[in-house]
Amino acid sequence: MIIPNFFTLTVKITPNFIQTGTYNAGVLYIYVNDSLYQKQCFEVYERGKHRLVTVRTKGTSDDNKNDIVEQGFVYMKILSDTKTVASYYSLDNQNWLMVRLYKNDYSQTIWEGSSAQCPMDKSTTSNFEDIRPDQKSVSDFRMGN
Template sequence: MKQTLSFFPAMLGMLLLGSCTENKTPDASATNATSAPADPSAAVADTARVSGKPCDIKLANIHFTKAVNGADTLTKVAAGGKMTFRVGEKKDFFCDPNDNKLSNNTAPILLAEVDNTKPFTLVSKVVPGFTEKGLYNAGVLYIYVNDRRWHKLCFEQDERGNHRIVSVRTVGTSDDNNHDVVKAPSAYMKISSDTRTVASYYSLDKKNWQLVRLYKNDYPAKIWLGVSAQCPVDTGTVSYFEDISLTQSSVTDFRLGN
């Protein structure tokens, strides 16, 4: 009798276990973990893109064919190639790593398509529209893939009113790096790649370049390079870009920027 009683609980346990196994819904988090890409940058490669529109703005050494956030309606190019770039209030591009409290993707950007399987260099003289209350006002150069994967090099006003070079790299969320203070009202800025490395620079005379940032070029074969103005806090401003140039060649010395 003792053997018979021990047999039935064992059988009942096996039946219940089989029933739970058959009816269990797969755990979504486990499924996602298995299928998640190993490369962090790939996780944001297919995120929703900011809705850029075709445009046709030709300068001597660059052709902008995409406008983000109405940038083509906010820019004007003079006969000598000097670009006036107006920006409205609270316009910025930033993916806040802290609960998205400061996230903003409203800054206007003019973009030119680039073959990233070849070297490239984007350079411009930048005259930002600094104002008394213009915290984070900046003239900006961009590498742009989509709204969650981009890099910007800024001549920007900081919290103490200093004007400095700032770089922001975004892969899902943005970092924020403050670099040298620049006393001059303008600076030449440059982003260059030899297909393997991306580097950012600034110069006051377009001859002596200061390295700001360098990292591996892990962007896709097709990317966009461009210019922008931002005004995250104030009511609007005007920045200027001169001598804008985009070439399919790179600097030869990534430390010196020449």
């Protein structure tokens, strides 16, 4: 979906994690082009645990690995007030934990979306529920509400 640079997108993501599925993930994106985007993933990492990861690409990509999550789903949120982009996750859709915050240098209009990623295995699925796009930001970036 194409949206203005002032937004909040919240999604409940339940990936189908399997033992051989390293880096399989449910993913939430903001995207301008192939060299300018961010993805927020709930993935299986190298040690077989599930964790939150953000990757920001601005020419080259960086990985920012975050908390290990024991339950099989998370709520993820990405938002912007036009000046700042922030990413969060929640186990209960009430209490939000920030995983990334940076200056918004995206164009006026960006794409948002979701996907399942499966870079090393044959296939995977992820379930996306409670998708809530909104044209508002939060009042407290640190708390995510």
